Amino acid sequence: MCSHQSSCPALDSVAPHIVSAHPEQGWHLLCDGVIVFDDSGELRPDGSVVAPHRVFAERLVTAA
Numbered sequence: 001m002c003s004h005q006s007s008c009p010a011l012d013s014v015a016p017h018i019v020s021a022h023p024e025q026g027w028h029l030l031c032d033g034v035i036v037f038d039d040s041g042e043l044r045p046d047g048s049v050v051a052p053h054r055v056f057a058e059r060l061v062t063a064a
Contacts, residue, residue: 020029026038033045042050 016030016032016034018028019031022028023038028036030036035043037043037052039052041052044050
């Protein structure tokens, strides 16, 4: 896995980058081993889970 040294092509960025994109399945693999899902949930390499951060439609701002 990437330790954000010479392994990452974006050396000026501290954020992990996508190494494998699967938008048709709803997920992306980041260089640090985290799997990010389209619903904003995450599965980390240690097996821990970050629940989705969903925003309810009532909270969304619409332009008139």
